[in-house]
Amino acid sequence: MIEEIRAKAADLLRSGEVKCFIGYERASDGLTARPFFAYSADEADRLIFDGTCVHNLARYLPDMRGKRVGILAKPCDSRSINVLIREGQVEREEVYIVGVVCDGVYRTTWGKPSRELQPRCLYCSKRTPVVYDYLVGQPPPAPESQHPASISEVEALERKPAAERWEFWRSHFARCIRCNACRQICPACYCPQCFSDQLDPLWTGIRIGLPQNWVWNVGRALHLAGRCIDCEECQRACPMGIPLAILNRKLASRVKELFGFEAGMDPRAPFPFATFEKEEEIL
Amino acid sequence: MPSGSDPFLPLLAEISEVRDLTPDIKLFKLNLREGRIDYRPGQFAIISAFGVGEAPFTFASLPEEGLEFAIRKMGTVTSALHDLGPGDLVGIRGPYGNAFPLEEYKGKDIIIIGGGIGIAPLRPLIHWFIKRKGDYGDLLIIYGARTPRDFAFSHEFEDWARGARLELAIDPPGAPEWKGRVALVPAVVKELKPSPRGSIAITCGPPIMIHYVIQELKALGFSPGQIVTTLEAKMKCGMGKCMRCNVGNKYVCKDGPVFTVEQISQLLEEF
Amino acid sequence: MKFLSNGNLRGWLESLMGMGSLIAPVDLEPGLTLFSQVRDPGEVNLEYEITPIPPKDLFFPSSEALFRFSPSRGYEIPRIEGETFLLGVHPCDALGIRLMDFPFLSPPADPRYEERRRRTTIIGLGCVKARPECFCTSFGIGPLDPSNADAFLVPVPGGFLVEAKTGKGARALASAKLKEASIPIPKPPEVSAIDVEAVRKVALSLFDSPYWGRLADRCLSCKVCAYVCPSCYCFDIRDYPTRDGAERVRSWDSCQSPLFTRQASGYDPRQTKASRLRNRFYHKFSYFPDEFGAFGCTGCGRCVRYCPVNIDIRETLSAILRGEARIA
Structure with a gap:
């Protein structure tokens, strides 16, 4: 698999089809992975792919606008690419997508890889990317979902009384240091000016405190409803261990219930929150 | 509350005009409610519009003329200040930064x-230069704006022209009432060819203008030590602590804002 | 050195809690330890590996009101009261506090920082294990180095070797039941050092290297590296309106933020990720040492561990030592 990815990336770079190929290389711990930008066929030899390749590389595509790039895409990453294309942030013809069949990725932090699947992989229904120009790996026979999740964290939390749920989020948001890692790593957070940086009106301002953190985290989750593809990168990046994916997953499930919509699956499907139908039902 | 004990606490000042x-x-025009601010030309103060924030502004007057600031409406703080009028309260702390070494310029021709x-x-x-004409050589002022209405201090131009050679220019063209020069400031420098001999050129404006003015002055033979500018930067503290205004290893707030081009050429980063 | 047995730890901590507030490493979630106000001595975890946030926020809070102002009442300045015992500070973090003193205590000193420093006793804790990201020995300290603390504990079987380094530290230890120590100081764990003086000598020659652009490719422009750093101190100041005036708030910020140097006119001298990444590096290893005579880094390795895309400052240091423009 790795050899095929390296060879394909090297071909794309050698032929000039792409200026840069975004994939993964081994991280400085020698154990986990990190994003890697290869600019020559020689550099393509540094590419790797395994269960530590957790990063959603689609996040880098808006940075590369105007340049033709190649990108390695897991199924989740491919859904993000679809969202970015649909939202006009990425031109389909500027990106050469090398899709990779994925068996799930592991919970990793630097220096500490594990063999435990990330929670999102338990909920993921795709093993084959939804969009690609070239596919690495054999697509499995349908149905693709291989890890039937037991009770989800969302359901577990919902079973608790309101006061406990309130305390759960209060204690997590109180810790938030507003480092913006969740936002900066998110493929769907590409606004040139985020509401949290806006001064007029002042939504949160710079203050790091419970009310501002609450508005920030909930505000961000709402902006991601119908757009988040559950790559869980925000949660992984959070140095303070805030379980942001629970919020995103809850909103995604409501969007699915109400609109039958799943972000990034179909690049032509209308967006629930950017579509107005004259006869639509009032919720 | 004196500014000395808590460097973040502004003095209160009333807008008088x-x-x-x-x-x-x-x-x-500001009147301090208490305390005093002793400054020299080139230094700056940080002014508060309470409830909106603070921003740095250069002193636009000589100390003996009172505290005056020319403020362009740009962001949130300047917009809030523009909404204030006589009698309103603002905060002011400073002075910060270095100043123009006016003693060193004595006997020289000055190009502003x-x-x-x-x-x-x-x-x-x-x-300063007009008042102390005897101490300095010739004074040439080149001042450019986008339209004739965008010249600040046009009410003083007559006084300036009496004490100096004043050359005005606008760009872009398109003001039918304007009978003067239509040119960008660097082009005016090129056209007037001030002599570098025994001169000091002091320039301030948008970064792009400064870049080209420096280029033109160098082409005329000005050495980097003869060209002085004052830099702008985003600032929060004014005391070299917030790390917002450093250009490489220099702080605009502490080491500047007045720099010679010689000093600028040694800066690691672009300003 | 004296010996404090595990059995006598609780009693000592209780007496510290009686004298002021005790801040120490507390486990808040599985895998998450933070310096927190201790409510029960049993919460204190002196075997902790690392806290994502160093104890810098005790002196330089993530957000604080500098003052409130109203035209009728004038200024109100939040008071700083009480005494604090900061326990369990590893040598790297104690150095971090020392480094933070340079900008905040140099004239004009920040009275808030000064007051908190004056009211706090730092009780250091030796490291019996090193983490893979540690490189503290590059900065003249080591896993069992007591400098920069008022009192210092070294974990040994059955308890701690303890030592007061200052009068404040002696006062904090006065209530501890100590015995004469018969145990030798253990051998510190191995921590590899980088020759940062050599880096500093050659660093400026790589200022314009394409290295920074390549490294910046994967940088996210988040502020994790700065917020977890014991010696990063960039801040922002802004107002929040109140009913009849203002509250002026100072908060952590970072030169890694894309908006950091953008002027009101829209002009931004540091527009690229590469220039921002470079600024953080040179501030620590060139500008800060020029200004204060010490490196702006403690070798704690937090930025290495918590960067979501593994921008590893040790790789940058090595790359500069090798004089390579190649991305490591």
Whole structure:
């Protein structure tokens, strides 16, 4: 698999089809992975792919606008690419997508890889990317979902009384240091000016405190409803261990219930929150 | 509350007068409620619009003329200040930064080159040089703006022209009432060819203007030590602590804002 | 050195809690330890590996009101009261506090920082294990180095070797039941050092290297590296309106933020990720040492561990030592 990815990336770079190929290389711990930008066929030899390749590389595509790039895409990453294309942030013809069949990725932090699947992989229904120009790996026979999740964290939390749920989020948001890692790593957070940086009106301002953190985290989750593809990168990046994916997953499930919509699956499907139908039902 | 004990606490000042200088630049005259601020031309203060925030502004007057600031409406703080009038309260702390070494310029011909709001730090110099004509050589003022209405301090131009050679220019063209020069400031420098011999050129304006003015002056034979400018930067503290205004290993707030081009050429980063 | 047995730890901590507030490493979630106000001595975890946030926020809070102002009442300045015992500070973090003193205590000193420093006793804790990201020995300290603390504990079987380094530290230890120590100081764990003086000598020659652009490719422009750093101190100041005036708030910020140097006119001298990444590096290893005579880094390795895309400052240091423009 790795050899095929390296060879394909090297071909794309050698032929000039792409200026840069975004994939993964081994991280400085020698154990986990990190994003890697290869600019020559020689550099393509540094590419790797395994269960530590957790990063959603689609996040880098808006940075590369105007340049033709190649990108390695897991199924989740491919859904993000679809969202970015649909939202006009990425031109389909500027990106050469090398899709990779994925068996799930592991919970990793630097220096500490594990063999435990990330929670999102338990909920993921795709093993084959939804969009690609070239596919690495054999697509499995349908149905693709291989890890039937037991009770989800969302359901577990919902079973608790309101006061406990309130305390759960209060204690997590109180810790938030507003480092913006969740936002900066998110493929769907590409606004040139985020509401949290806006001064007029002042939504949160710079203050790091419970009310501002609450508005920030909930505000961000709402902006991601119908757009988040559950790559869980925000949660992984959070140095303070805030379980942001629970919020995103809850909103995604409501969007699915109400609109039958799943972000990034179909690049032509209308967006629930950017579509107005004259006869639509009032919720 | 004296500013000395807590460097973040501004002195309170009342706005005594507001004058429209251009459609988007106002001159604010301030009266301190308590304490005093001793400054030299080239230094700056940090002014508060309470409830909105603080921003740095260069002193636009000589100390003996009272505290005056020319403020262009740009962001949130300047917009809030523009909404204030006589009697309103603002905060002011400073002075910060270095100053123009006016003693060193004695006996030299002075060329002042300003663009837009960049005239603000140059105005006290103009007043200084005109008042102390005997101590300095010839004074040439080149001042450019986008339209005739965008010249700040046009009410003082007669005084300036009496004490100096004043050359005005606008760009872009398109003001039928304008009978003067239509040119960008660097082009005016090129056209007037001030002599570098025994001269000091002091320039302030948008960064892009400064870059090209420096280029033209160098082409005329000015050495980097003869060209002086005052830099702008985003600032929060004014005391070299917040790390917002460093250009490489220099702070605009502490080591500047006045730099010679010789000093700028040693900066690691672009300003 | 004296010996404090595990059995006598609780009693000592209780007496510290009686004298002031005790801040120490507390486990808040599985895998998450933070310096927190201790409510029960049993919460204190002196075997902790690392806290994502160093104890810098005790002196330089993530957000604080500098003052409130109203035209009728004038200024109101939040009071700083009480005494604090900061326990369990590893040598790297104690150095971090020392480094933070440079900008905040140099004239004009920040009275808030000064007051908190004056009211706090730092009780250091030796490291019996090193983490893979540690490189503290590059900065003249080591896993069992007591400098920069008022009192210092070294974990040994059955308890701690303890030592007061200052009068404040002696006062904090006065209530501890100590015995004469018969145990030798253990051998510190191995921590590899980088020759940062050599880096500093050659660093400026790589200022314009394409290295920074390549490294910046994967940088996210988040502020994790700065917020977890014991010696990063960039801040922002802004107002929040109140009913009849203002509250002026100072908060952590970082030169890694894309908006950090953008002027009101829209002009931004540091527009690229590469220039921002470079600024953080040179501030620590060139500008800060020029200004204060010490490196702006403690070798704690937090930025290495918590960067979501593994921008590893040790790789940058090595790359500069090798004089390579190649991305490591």
